[in-house]
Amino acid sequence: MTHRHLLAALLAMSIQCSGMAATDAVPQAAAAPPVAAATSQPAAAPVIPTVQADKLTLDNGGTIKVTGQAAPGKPVFLEFWSSKKGRTSFFDTKKDEKTGQVPYKLYKTEDLNVLYRIYLPKDRQEMLNKVKADGAGWSYSKALKETGADVAYKAPAKIAIEAFQTSLMASMYGSNGEQLPALDSQETKRRSMQLVKARFRSVDKLLIASVDVQPDGTYATEIKIPEGSPPAQYMIAAVTGSDERSEATVIENRIAFPVMYFENAGTSINIIWPFLLTLAVSTFGVLMGAGGGFILNPLLLTLWPIPHTIVAGTAMPTILFSQGSGIYNYNKIKFINWKLGITLGLAMLGGAFIGPKLTELVSLDQFKFVFGWVLIVLSALMFWQTMPGYLAKNKKEQAILNEFKRRAAEAATAKQAAQTQPAN
Amino acid sequence: MLIEFWGQEFKVNIIIGCIGAFLIAVLASMFGFGGGPFMVPLLTVALGLPMYLVVGSSLLAIFFNTLMGSARHYQFGNVDIDLFLIMFPAAIIAGFIAPQIARRVNPLWVKRVAVLGMTLLAFSLLGFY
Numbered sequence: 001m002t003h004r005h006l007l008a009a010l011l012a013m014s015i016q017c018s019g020m021a022a023t024d025a026v027p028q029a030a031a032a033p034p035v036a037a038a039t040s041q042p043a044a045a046p047v048i049p050t051v052q053a054d055k056l057t058l059d060n061g062g063t064i065k066v067t068g069q070a071a072p073g074k075p076v077f078l079e080f081w082s083s084k085k086g087r088t089s090f091f092d093t094k095k096d097e098k099t100g101q102v103p104y105k106l107y108k109t110e111d112l113n114v115l116y117r118i119y120l121p122k123d124r125q126e127m128l129n130k131v132k133a134d135g136a137g138w139s140y141s142k143a144l145k146e147t148g149a150d151v152a153y154k155a156p157a158k159i160a161i162e163a164f165q166t167s168l169m170a171s172m173y174g175s176n177g178e179q180l181p182a183l184d185s186q187e188t189k190r191r192s193m194q195l196v197k198a199r200f201r202s203v204d205k206l207l208i209a210s211v212d213v214q215p216d217g218t219y220a221t222e223i224k225i226p227e228g229s230p231p232a233q234y235m236i237a238a239v240t241g242s243d244e245r246s247e248a249t250v251i252e253n254r255i256a257f258p259v260m261y262f263e264n265a266g267t268s269i270n271i272i273w274p275f276l277l278t279l280a281v282s283t284f285g286v287l288m289g290a291g292g293g294f295i296l297n298p299l300l301l302t303l304w305p306i307p308h309t310i311v312a313g314t315a316m317p318t319i320l321f322s323q324g325s326g327i328y329n330y331n332k333i334k335f336i337n338w339k340l341g342i343t344l345g346l347a348m349l350g351g352a353f354i355g356p357k358l359t360e361l362v363s364l365d366q367f368k369f370v371f372g373w374v375l376i377v378l379s380a381l382m383f384w385q386t387m388p389g390y391l392a393k394n395k396k397e398q399a400i401l402n403e404f405k406r407r408a409a410e411a412a413t414a415k416q417a418a419q420t421q422p423a424n
Numbered sequence: 425m426l427i428e429f430w431g432q433e434f435k436v437n438i439i440i441g442c443i444g445a446f447l448i449a450v451l452a453s454m455f456g457f458g459g460g461p462f463m464v465p466l467l468t469v470a471l472g473l474p475m476y477l478v479v480g481s482s483l484l485a486i487f488f489n490t491l492m493g494s495a496r497h498y499q500f501g502n503v504d505i506d507l508f509l510i511m512f513p514a515a516i517i518a519g520f521i522a523p524q525i526a527r528r529v530n531p532l533w534v535k536r537v538a539v540l541g542m543t544l545l546a547f548s549l550l551g552f553y
Contacts, residue, residue, distance in 0.1 A: 087501070260506065262504050262506050262507050263504065263506065264501065264502070264503070264504035264505075264507075265504045265507055269507075271510050274507060274510050274511055274514075275510050275511070275513075275514045276514070277514075278510075278511040278514035278515055278518070279514040279515075279517055279518050279521075280518075281518075282514065282515045282518030282519070282522075283518040283521050283522045283525065284534070284538070285518070285522075286518060286519060286522030286523075286526070287522055287525060287526055287529065287531070287534045288531075288534045288535055288537075288538040289460075289461075289531075289535075290458065290460055290461040290538075292515070292518070293455075293456055293457025293458050294457050294461070294542060295538075295541065295542065295545065297455060297456055297457060298545045298548070298549055299545070301549075302548065306504075306507075309497075309500070309502045310502055310503075310504050310507075311456060312453075312454065312455055312456030312497065312502065313456065313494075313497030313498070313500070313502025313503045313504075314456075314497075314502070314503050314504045314507050314508050314511065315456040315457070315511070316453065316456040316457075316490060316493050316494045316497055317490070317494040317497075317498075317503065317508060317512070318508065318511045318512050318515045319457075319458050319490055319515065320487075320490055320491070320494065321512070321515065321516050321519070322515060322516070322518075322519045323458070323483060323486060323487045323490055324487065325519065326483050327480075327483055327484055327487055330479070330480035330483060331480070334430075335476070335479070335480035336480040336481050336483070336484050337427055337428075337429050337477060337480070337481045338481075338484070339425075339427065339428075340425075340427050340436075340441075340473075340477075340481045340485075341480075341481040341482070341483075341484030341485050342484070342485075342488075343425070343438060343441070343442065344441055344442060344445040344463075344467075344481075344482070344485035345445075345484060345485040345486075345487065345488030345489070346442075346488065347441075347442035347443070347445040347446045347449070347485075348445045348446065348448070348449035348459075348485055348486065348488045348489035348492070349449070349488045349489070349492045350446055350449070351445070351446040351447065351448065351449025351450040351451075351452075351453065351489065352449045352450075352452070352453035352488070352489045352490075352491075352492035352493040352496065353492055353496060354450050354453075355449065355450045355451065355452065355453030355454035355455075355493060355496070356453050356454065356493055356496035356497045356499075356500055356502065357496070357500070358450070358454045359454050359455070359456075359497075359502065360500060360502070362454075367455075368549040368550070368551070369549070369550060370451075370454075370455075371455050371546075371549050372546045372547070372549035372550035373546070373550075374451060374455065375542045375543070375545055375546035375549065376542075376543065376546045378461055378462070378542055379538075379539045379542045379543045379546065381461060381462075381465055382461065382535050382538055382539050382542070383539045385535060386532055386535050386536055386539070391532075394475060397474055397475040397476055398475075398476075400474070400476055401475070401476035404430055404476060407430075
């Protein structure tokens, strides 16, 4: 007993001495030793861990060494989050095992930290491996509970979440569905975990067992803020129990032009790269006679951590101009059948009304899966266009086309001549 | 439906055309691409129209798709304006550069490279490697 109290007292003193967390630890430190020393009651005052970082500013990401002191023998969890927040949605289509019904509930938030992780003691690695063995269907809430990291889960626990009762039909015409009453705090916490998982997807991005805890309670780990992270403040708090939480250490991440932070895409990118990529892919697209979207979108998705909804939504309007100028040029030589084009166009108007909503409803993996198959079909179509049979037919039609073009040009000059003649 | 084009008449089954166009539009707007490479085979193979009629008219049809798709994506907040403003000029410049290059390369080889590239991309998306 006394051993422990002595330790607690020593610890509290060490907290007071360690500059960083001193301000918030002072009340605890001042109060704890006399109480603990004077009475032999069980240690009531929780021992607040400390946390320090070796750098307080970063230039477009980097690695921070984090050290601190906690009560000996306690597992140390570090909660790491960004001040910057973003949008995330989660569509609950998991069949309820009791009722056998699919909920079709859509949860949306504007408030989720764009970077969020919990660092665990190194000895929890095995538990994480077990979670990873569940594959894509792993449960974040279960993982938090099993590893004990749920004590550190705080920053996203109270985000504002909107819930909607939707149906496939409602999603088709683009409605969120009927808004459900506000969630209570427990439900908010539960759904926030699902949103966190929907946003960050993999175990490795959310839970990292890297905190090296020594028997005397000192600990150390490295926290990496990746390149491309938004310019914002990043907070680190050490947690050893439900009321044993340090004040957060704040790290400032800065970026400088030509690196730019893209608000909706949620990442910073050196703007030269997307420009060059679009230039190269679009040029190639024109050469192969198809828009570049087929190639551009998967590349955007692979090269940068941009959500698939933003990739689809941002790439689509970029082709408007080339299509518009194409229509203008074909129309000039009267090569557009307006009746056919508009009839099919109206059908496409209907399809395009539905498609963008579907982008929101599918997960990244589903998006990649379907896109992968679309590309395979397209490659097959294009391969067929390089076959001798197709080329022979195309050559014949190309000849007809050129003949038409010649006639169109002749007609145009004749018309011009007819117009200019009366004036003379 | 009867289509008249430069004095020639074509009879097409517009129902099949519209259903096909609708489905292509769903896919194209969902994934954010144009859809031309699917519309052209639909109109030439399923409707039996000649290529010279299809190129221009399908472009018109696709324009409707791109307009509506873009508007809906914008409505849902899926457009990153800054990123768009960087990509859009690049796409326009490409429209001027490409015809210059087109005179110097064999379109058949462009297509072959495209087939290879898209197959690799597809495998990467499907997680084969």
